Amino acid sequence: MTASHDKPPLRIALAGLGTVGGGVIRLLETNAGLIARRAGRPIEIVAVCARDRNKDRGVDLSRYPWEDDMALLAEREDVDVVVELVGGADGPALALARRALAAGKGLVTANKAMIAHHGMELASAAESAGAPLKFEAAVAGGIPVIKGLREGAAANAVSRVYGILNGTCNYILSTMEKSGRDFGDVLGEAQALGYAEADPSFDIEGVDAAHKLAIISAIAFGSRVDLEAMEIDGITRIRSADIAQAAALGYVIRLIGIADRDGEGDGLFQRVQPCLVPRSHPLASVDGPTNAVVVEGNFSGRLLFQGAGAGDGPTASAVVADLIDIARGVDTPPFSVPVSALETLPAADPGHRLSSTYLRFTVTDRPGVLAEITAAMRDAGVSIESLIQHGRHEEGGEVLVAMVTHEGPESGVARALALLEGSASVVEPPLVMRLLG
């Protein structure tokens, strides 16, 4: 009935057989018929490779030819596309990617770190070779955000792209919110449940979200990927008291990656930081390990894409969507325009940004502390909208002072914090979060 078997299959080699690799195999097996119909031809695994051949992955690998040397996947005559699911910005993943593209093979990857660090080089190599390079799974798991930006919103000048890009952080923050428990406690639970890695630092320090933001920001603004210019802040310092304080003001706390060209001049602003999100905003109701991305276009208005940000099923769904695109002959430049057309945008000066800022100080409980802080704000020209001194004493006789400023240039807040630096009353660096406007 269909023409799917008239065309030769798309032959793929799979490198890396962890959670996602196993998911890709399961998906290609489970949905083989409909994939062949939609892709116009079958997608066939002709070689697989991973570090440990004997590990139980819950899928039957015996039917797939095994390659011991990963690099050789890129040399095989019978491979059209290499699927890189090894991970890591450099090392074997990058070596394989380079060799595959140099050999004129397509490359599909879920590797956000590699694309954030080497995306420009790889996209150039793909262009030179006339080979497709796709990485939908690198950002926001199963949500077609890259396709949404590169194609769905392609007619628009994007003013702002932002969202919840890390499921681990979102799980931790929304669980802290619901349970009133503290960060370390919830992190431990997230690790036990598999929502957080044994070494969670890439997630909770904001680095993983930064990789993803760098990629979508390049596509949205037609700019070269620039990870260096990004401000990155994680969620490790957020206490349940901050969440309670935000709630009292009508906000929830979410780790938000945001990129825009709203500011002064022509610079590109990129920041990953916990933010206070108004409860009426669609991102405020994004709970658990869910991801969501908002794209603001000059004609489309606000578009929201939401779904599972990680996991074997959703990530495999994105990997195979890329493969179906390739099988269908769909090949758009990976960053929406050719690499040579990407601009090098200077980093915007955040000092000019108008923000309302949440500041939380941990201070010694003695007279004059509040006067010292509020005087610094006054001297820096920062206007305070609300201020709460928590009655509850923290360990060591410390108390928390939280405030929200009126909207004003971020440089004012920076000046105030500089004035307070070295103060004997302020025990640790203040926690700074912005209100999502």
Next chain:
Amino acid sequence: MTASHDKPPLRIALAGLGTVGGGVIRLLETNAGLIARRAGRPIEIVAVCARDRNKDRGVDLSRYPWEDDMALLAEREDVDVVVELVGGADGPALALARRALAAGKGLVTANKAMIAHHGMELASAAESAGAPLKFEAAVAGGIPVIKGLREGAAANAVSRVYGILNGTCNYILSTMEKSGRDFGDVLGEAQALGYAEADPSFDIEGVDAAHKLAIISAIAFGSRVDLEAMEIDGITRIRSADIAQAAALGYVIRLIGIADRDGEGDGLFQRVQPCLVPRSHPLASVDGPTNAVVVEGNFSGRLLFQGAGAGDGPTASAVVADLIDIARGVDTPPFSVPVSALETLPAADPGHRLSSTYLRFTVTDRPGVLAEITAAMRDAGVSIESLIQHGRHEEGGEVLVAMVTHEGPESGVARALALLEGSASVVEPPLVMRLLG
């Protein structure tokens, strides 16, 4: 710097210069540079046509060649793609679409009625001619839902697709909810604000949502468009009392289009009906003229796409996204698989569906009415979860009785309603809504 001027422009003819047509011209002018970069070549308007040449459309048409006879747009040698923005399922729009495809030209349209009624014929014609047919703007305005289904979720077997597909109804329902005002009152306001047409029947009767659902359901399930098999119910009978009752139970009322293959057998179920949506569901917070579509895939899990469902800017954004796809050489089958591969699915019997049902009766205020209704429920094997008789009398001494059933086969509710048919106590046909599970 870019290669966008090495390739010949994509030459388009624009038929219909209403709100959306004007938006497309404005968009192509405003974003010309970035569109050329992303599309790899400029998109150029080589002919325009509308009923009235002299109407003021807020855009300068003098630079575009005018064609008096719309049908001739399809014959012009210098046209690559015809953009049909005339509207209407048949008539000039359909004639133009047929001629354009027959002449081997691409067709981009925002015309949901035409695609719902003639999509199979047009897709076949496009295949025969080897010409692209695209209609992203026909569903959910600027939201790339069709692309999301056809490409983003292409790796998945979809179990269910559902959402808020009509901005007019959603504006009316969410405004009734916030203001406590009644349907007719809010409809009048919506008309004054431009959110509802002078003749709003296509919107408020659910027909417009049905057109859109028929299209995405065909793509999601690989089935031929089948508008005839769809149950369609509008919002005209919803009263503020229903909204208050739903609110008391933790629900909001939204007009939901839903298609699934969850039921018994292999049939396809398609229904447009006001539903009770739990407040915790992402669709419950979709207010005003916004649209949102949920796709549930067997690997992706739940994907949500949200944004402006109508308006010149968002709709133009979708039209031009289709044009950029064509300029880039991206051509996938309009319904994801070739027309010959689409299945003819029987309509699923709703009687087998397990639902919780909201029933609201308007009854005469006399003894024994409640006993009559509850006896009918008992005799039909329907179990009542909650029941409220509104104290407030409606006009003519009538009162409202609202109930929610426990989950059970919909055939039970149908039996109970049949038992009550002809009852002297029940003044008008009961209002039936399902709870979104």
